[in-house]
Amino acid sequence: MTPALDVSAYSSKLHFYLNGTEIILTNPDPDTTLLQYVRSIGLTGSKLGCAEGGCGACTVMVSNYDKATQHIRHLNVNACLTPLCSVDGKHVITIEGLGDHKNPHPVQERIALCYGSQCGFCTPGIAMSLYALLRNNSTPSEHEVEESFDGNLCRCTGYRPILDAAKSFAAPAAGAKKAGGCCGGAGANGGCCKDEKPEFASTVPQESSVRFPSVLFKAYDPTQELIFPPRLMKKTAEPLHFQGRKAQWFRPTTLAQVLQIKAAYPQAKFIGGNTEVGVETKFKYMEYSPFVYLHDVAELQGISITPEGITIGANVTVANFQKALKQAIETVSEEQAHVLRAFLANIKYFAGNQIRNAASVAGNIATASPISDLNPVFVASNSTFSILSSEQSVDSTARVVPATEFFVGYRKTALNPATDILTEIHIPLTRPGEYIRSFKQAKRKDDDIAIVTAAIRVKLASDNTIVETGFGYGGMSAFTCQAKKTSAFLQGKTWGDNDVLQGALEALDQDLPMESFFVRFWWDVIEQQKLQVEHEHGDISLMTQEIHRDLSFGAQSDKGTVQFSETKIVSQSVAHVAAMKQVTGEAIYTDDMPKLHNELYGAMVLSTRAHAKIVSIDTSAALAHPGVKAYYDHKDVPGNNVWGAAMFDDEEIFASEEVHCVGQIIGVIVADTQVIAQEAARKVKIEYIDLPHVVTIDEAIAADSYIPLTKSIVKGDVDAAFATCAKVFEGQTRLGGQEQFYLETQVVLVNNKGEGEFEIYASTQNANETQAVVASVLGISAHKVACKVKRLGGGFGGKESRTIPLACIMSIASHHTKRPVRCMLDRNEDMAISGQRNPFMGKWKVGLDENNKLVALDTELYLNAGWSSDLSVAVMERALGHIDNVYYIPNVRAVGRCCRTNIHSNTAFRGFGGPQANVIAETYMTEIAERIGMTQEAFRELNFYKEGQLTHFNQELKDWHLPKGYFQLKEKANFDARRAAVDEFNKKSKWRKRGLAFIPTKYGISFTALHLNQAGAMIHIYHDGSVLLSHGGVEMGQGLHTKMIQVCSEGLDIPMEMIHIVETSTDKVANASPTAASASSDLNGMAVKNACDQINERLEPYRAKGLSWKEIVHHAYFDRVNLSANGFYKVPDLGYKWGENKGQLFFYFTMGAAISEVEVDLLTGAHTVIRSDVNMDLGRSINPSIDIGQIEGAFIQGMGWSTTEESLYFPNGRLFTQGPGNYKIPGFQCIPQEFNVSFFEDVTHDSVNTVYKSKGVGEPPLFLGSSVYFAIRNALCSKLEAKAGERPWVLSVF
């Protein structure tokens, strides 16, 4: 019989401080996260990006006072995983606690002014991480600064400006490399010409440059920070008990209480940092009660170091464990420290700061994940775990289980879940002659769960005989495993004997096929033992050590654009107009809008089948769920249930009879809250009859499953041209998809205003089409629907069409309930539903003449459209127009087909088919160069287009500066010398290879759909002289509003501060094109300028009198002059005719080139980007710093696409990669160690008739990020070139 627990001694009050204010809550709900709580009370600066601790957008700081050490610790944590109930006795500081846009904290000010925010959605979380770092250490080193962001992601900036801002707080690292500077290294010793100027100090920035604005930053004064509340210092922790809607929460303060609770509730769930359980409850829908929070139990938090080892309380956090290990190293001998270093090496790459600050060591051990980082080290090091049972008393002797015997199955351990608690962990120190090392290989170095992880230990006798070994491997089986056969083989053998190595590798092959870590360890021990062993590995440290990453740095030069300075505001590097509001958390995104009166929440009912007939839908259980208001599906659509984003209306808003992919929307549950709606949606029971499905391009080709519109471009007589070719090559290139991973997921709030009018607040790049489709779905006219967009937390194309179904569904729900309805997709829903960059496959045949000039290209392109056509045909059109990249090919046949498959409908993503085609082009150029024995650069340069030549779509190239900019970059980046250095390095190093790639691009600017090449703008001048500007474009981080205000300011000759943009709205500017195709500044800028011209004409008589702006407006108003103007613009000259290959496809081209250098570890596949240089022609930039931000951000996205980002599917069509946990966009430490950006110099733009001769920038640089991929390929090729006489090696999968 379980003993009853008397909870009367437990308090039901949660007592904490929030931004300096005391809060006491009675019986808070254990299911509520800290993030939900702070957002619910209006502190919306902390954002929800993933709810799984993987993005850092929700970062807040939690401070606590350790009475024993009298020390206050400030921890940045993920509010999305922190239970509200866990903050008793703590001081929580959110971004709102730092400052506001009028009086920002220095951290906020510097990030904003250094261009560290674009869409701004990640920015408060990043500011909080930097703030927490400074609260613990006001003078961190540059290394500490770089490492402090390992739990934060940004999808827009490319990180460099954030790091610049953050490093302004750091003392420069001794011997830190400096950027090549604005001059690209023309100063002394390859430094910047400005080097003689004083170094940047923390309060006074350098002279005006792109890197730092010419304003003084506020000084950082740590004494001015919010203090830790004295009342909390005096507070004694008391046991707590809360009863929530579904679960109970206990916060014991002694181990005895823990045992009592467990005895009373055998099902009780222990909680340490909730980083594992939080993910289980949110995404695996596990339900637990009661929770028992162990973090405040003193007996589980101890740390002691003895001559034998280190003993830690089980629920010590990983961060505190790390700290203890570092302290212990100071007190023990070098030999003893080996094991401590092995743990430290492992913890360095354990999650990110926020997780390490919360996660407990016991949580990692008890979870028993097969890819745990710590468990292999516990196993290999012969650590032991102490366990108490709830049947024992607190004074009983704990059961001690060796780590080697603890893990017994998939997530199964020696713990009895009904009774046992892990209390202590003991790690023996290493002895003389004993070595241990840990290893981890993940897709991304930082904050990534391992693919494989290991720890290996050996104890040698004085004659190098192997006395003892320990192996712990993760990722190789269902649980942390050991290499027992290898251990047995090695026993008594001699370390350093090559035959022993061979024998060990053979044994290891039988244990688990994972050799490289052991090889690395073998040679490392040989080095440490100073054994003399003959080998052919060259510099052995390159084999034993991991790739080293230096501090990142770089130079950004605006020289190429500032040479045009005939304008006042246009061409100035002005910070993003909303930057200060973004960084202070005041910027409002759709889900930050306060709840409307009577608001409801909608949760999707999604298909779980790739292709199936819907047999029945049972909503009874869902509708019976308390708080549920209704269920709607296709039967409830008042108007048209069918829509299409472009050429075909082939998509149902709600699936009616059949589903065509996992994640297709079948219905919506509307309820009082998000949690209730989602719980109920999971209770809707659907019966299906499965139908055959296809997932991949190959399966679609085999099944003849296409969207019925094949596009092609044919120039010349291709077959006849091939007959004349001296050489013909054929190949195939495959490219995977890419998730947009905007930090703000799709979100819509619909307000039914009555009288048949609807207001839609949506995270869309396409307000106009949202308005049109919602009207069609509701069966009303478009003038009854207004779609409004304040700003997006990133879009990248993913919100061009895919927000529309969500807006329609919330509108239907709002129509029926007559109440406002909101929905923000969870990250996993967003990734499953809303489509990605289209995967591609390109078959190519290329002919050369005897001089290696390109003569003919015959190519078939296939893309994976997913279940509906969406924008895929337009994506294919752009791909067909970019299959030449920058090379003149007189005869081209390019045919494109869109495969219809049973996955989410793929859609726009920055570049829109251009990057895919460019990769295919550069793959055939690379491979052919290898096959004909030319250097890749010589082959490329030989085939560059020349001024005036016609592309394969018969467009004349004017102002063709690509070759000039390419050669400028070649010189600036010192390419030839670096090529020689890379070759030299590769000759000497067997297991570490370097690669270098030089990749050019041209990108056509215009929508390929002619009618979209138009824009409108509206200017209202109010009587006080202030100007309200509206235009059709959406601000999604790219700085469009800032640029438009600059254009308006220039046009009206008034300061930018007098101009304001409230939002994008269909009731201000009608029929606007989507904000896409890199054309929004061109289109909307011209429309704004047109409106300014109209106003100027009317105000000319007043200006002529020399009046001030306010006087002009005042007099004009009283003279009844119209002070509003509606600007319009349509791009001239366009009109390409598909099939005829006539007419102009693009208005102009943006062009550029990049060089990337990488180092690859051949033993593990790890790589680092040593350096990237980008040089681009952006015409006369409206705002060079914003454009540099676009280049850097796009480059890093392209690099991610070509390296760490990989979308994976189960054979049943379900997307596996549904969150930051398994889909890895680049992090702070992925960026090139040296990253330089510049513009083409001394070039003209006579043919560019855009607004102030600026060029589109958003998409063109993305492809250049693939230079990293081509550099990796180059490094790998250098290894294989050793095999003389073989056909050059082909890497055809991107």
Ligand SMILES: Cc1cc2nc3c(=O)[nH]c(=O)nc-3n(C[C@H](O)[C@H](O)[C@H](O)COP(=O)(O)OP(=O)(O)OC[C@H]3O[C@@H](n4cnc5c(N)ncnc54)[C@H](O)[C@@H]3O)c2cc1C
């Ligand atoms: C974004 C993210 C990144 C991550 N990265 C990594 C990584 O790089 N490497 C890695 O190994 N892991 C990683 N993890 C996994 C996770 O953080 C760790 O497993 C962590 O150590 C769990 O600790 P916790 O205190 O948060 O566990 P909780 O979620 O609180 O608990 C986990 C389990 O441990 C049990 N438990 C806790 N304390 C005790 C105790 N004293 N006795 C018995 N059972 C107990 C709980 O009941 C529960 O079953 C990551 C997780 C996230 C969300």
Ligand code: FES
């Ligand atoms: S929302 Fe918390 S880490 Fe992403």
Ligand code: FES
């Ligand atoms: S600015 Fe970082 S995600 Fe947009």
